[in-house]
Amino acid sequence: MDFKLTDEQLLIQKTAREFANDQLRPGVIERDEKAEFPAEQVKMMGELGFMGMMMPEAYGGAGLDTISYCLAMEEIAKADASAAVIMSVNNSLVCQLIKNFGSEDQKKKYLIPLASGEKLGAFSLSEPQSGSDASNMRTFAKREGDNYIINGTKNWVTNGITSDIVLLMCLTEKGVGHKGISTFIIEKGFEGFSTGKKEDKLGIRGSDTCELYFENCKVPIENRLGDEGGGFKIALGTLDGGRIGIATQALGIAKESLDRAVEYANERKQFGTEIGNFGAIQTKIAQMAIQVDAARLLIYRAAAKKDEGIPFGKEAAMAKNFASKVAMDASTQCVQIFGGYGYIRETGVERLMRDAKITQIYEGTSEIQELVIARNVLAGN
Ligand code: CAA
Numbered sequence: 001m002d003f004k005l006t007d008e009q010l011l012i013q014k015t016a017r018e019f020a021n022d023q024l025r026p027g028v029i030e031r032d033e034k035a036e037f038p039a040e041q042v043k044m045m046g047e048l049g050f051m052g053m054m055m056p057e058a059y060g061g062a063g064l065d066t067i068s069y070c071l072a073m074e075e076i077a078k079a080d081a082s083a084a085v086i087m088s089v090n091n092s093l094v095c096q097l098i099k100n101f102g103s104e105d106q107k108k109k110y111l112i113p114l115a116s117g118e119k120l121g122a123f124s125l126s127e128p129q130s131g132s133d134a135s136n137m138r139t140f141a142k143r144e145g146d147n148y149i150i151n152g153t154k155n156w157v158t159n160g161i162t163s164d165i166v167l168l169m170c171l172t173e174k175g176v177g178h179k180g181i182s183t184f185i186i187e188k189g190f191e192g193f194s195t196g197k198k199e200d201k202l203g204i205r206g207s208d209t210c211e212l213y214f215e216n217c218k219v220p221i222e223n224r225l226g227d228e229g230g231g232f233k234i235a236l237g238t239l240d241g242g243r244i245g246i247a248t249q250a251l252g253i254a255k256e257s258l259d260r261a262v263e264y265a266n267e268r269k270q271f272g273t274e275i276g277n278f279g280a281i282q283t284k285i286a287q288m289a290i291q292v293d294a295a296r297l298l299i300y301r302a303a304a305k306k307d308e309g310i311p312f313g314k315e316a317a318m319a320k321n322f323a324s325k326v327a328m329d330a331s332t333q334c335v336q337i338f339g340g341y342g343y344i345r346e347t348g349v350e351r352l353m354r355d356a357k358i359t360q361i362y363e364g365t366s367e368i369q370e371l372v373i374a375r376n377v378l379a380g381n
Contacts, residue, residue: 008064009071012064012068012071013071013072016074016075016076017075019045019048019050019076020076020079023044024076024079024080025079028079028206028351029345029351031082032205032206033205035201035205035206037082037162037207038206039162041080041083042087045083046118049064049117050062050072050076050117051087051095051120052091052095052111052115053091059099059107059115060111060114060118061095065303065307066241066244066304066307067300067304069091069092069245070251073087073088073245073249074296077249077250077251077256078256078259079256080206081204081249081253081352081355082206083206084249085246085249086207087245088242088246088248089122089242090114090120092242093167093241093242093245094114095115095121096242097167097225097235097238098114098167098185098225100237101183101225102226103225105222106222113164119163119165120163121159121165122157122158122159122160122163122165122166122167123166124154124166124167124168124169125154125169125239126156127154128153128155131156132364132365134235135177135178135181137169137170137171137181139152139153139170140152140171141170143172147218148172148218148219148221150170150214151214152170152214153211154170154211154212155210155211156362157211157212158209159208160210161195161208162208165185165187166188167185168183169232169234170182170184170231172228172231178233179229179232181235182224182231183224183226183231183234183235184219184224187223190217190218191217192218194213195210195211196210196212197210198210202354202358203354203356203357204358240313243316243317243363243364243369244303244316244319246324246359246363247295247299247316247322247359248323249359250324250327250356251295251323251327253330253352254292254323254329254356255292257327257352257356258330258334261285261288261334261337261338262276262285264341265337284337288329288334291330292330295322295323298318302316302319311381313372314373314381317364317369317376320359320366321369321370323359324356324359328359331352331355331356332353334352335350335352335353
């Protein structure tokens with residue numbers, strides 16, 4: 001076991017930190033207030049190779065390992081958790097799914113522009129009646145000759161409005177449960193495909209989330225990804241990796257909360273001394289530091305297993321469950337240490353608390369992560 005980062009990994013961390021400080025921090029409070037997508041910054045992230053970090057260079061990616069991806073993601077999330085989720089969805093859901101399950105033609109046509117950051121992707125699994133019970137979907141693709149005709153509504157789609165390409169999971173056969181689900185690559189311009197309004201969210205307000213509508217949307221058969229009926233396993237297998245990304249987004253929020261709390265505790269004076277000299281504050285800082293390190297170690301273990309090509313679903317679920325709780329706890333403690341100053345928008349720490357909450361919800365709630373972990377543990381894994 002080696003806890004040292006390589007020179008290449010350190011360079012990626014430094015590049016991401018500098019980018020985050022120079023390009024994401026300025027304006028993050030305003031973007032949050034206006035719910036404004038960081039379009040310019042996402043374009044720059046593509047140019048830096050951050051939108052397809054783990055994809056082979058031959059497919060427009062940076063050809064890096066998952067630890068490098070986590071290092072960059074933590075830095076981006078520290079500055080702007082909205083930019084982090086945009087990055088996470090494109091990297092670990094969209095690009096990864098096409099790389100693992102797409103045909104050579106699909107990789108050439110779709111993966112190259114997505115991994116190079118020229119295009120942006122979205123991943124669409126949930127529907128109004130099916131969130132945690134993800135296979136309980138209604139959107140239906142009816143085969144007609146060399147096409148499918150798709151009808152239905154999807155929701156909670158991150159990057160839904162801004163994306164150029166959507167990976168859609170929907171039924172191709174009814175009444176056979178998850179074995180009737182298939183995956184399709186949908187282009188924004190396809191007739192019969194439209195997006196709903198941007199959801200007005202509590203946090204990660206810079207990222208866009210919306211419903212997708214399919215009304216007799218005609219999709220060519222070559223846009224089906226993988227076999228008919230294989231879509232649910234493709235989705236769940238991909239979400240295992242996505243959960244490492246979201247766990248790291250949570251880690252970034254938690255680390256930022258710790259850093260902001262430390263800075264404030266060393267500055268703010270009460271009763272004639274810096275508040276960091278009080279045991280009550282020290283206990284909070286110590287607990288935050290332990291939790292942040294523990295979350296990072298769980299994430300790196302899942303990432304290392306993924307890179308080794310061995311099953312990592314349980315480890316990814318553990319990392320996401322734990323890191324998202326740490327993000328919630330650390331951001332709440334950060335606001336507490338700031339007191340009244342933490343409760344106003346200007347200092348920017350209340351945003352951390354709002355941004356943290358979603359990490360316990362999307363890409364599988366904390367309760368679903370516990371279900372995945374418990375099933376694995378009970379099965380002796
Ligand atoms: N990888 C591959 N296959 C898997 C798998 C995995 N990790 N987990 C299960 N499967 C397979 C099973 O082996 C099974 O196949 P067989 O029938 O052939 O044995 C099949 O998939 C169905 O598995 P289950 O019976 O375990 O399915 P289930 O209905 O009990 O549900 C669940 C399992 C874990 C609850 C799953 O539905 C789940 O993860 N729900 C949460 C959904 C989720 O994470 N949604 C996120 C939405 S996307 C999002 O948030 C993105 C965004 O925009 C940020």
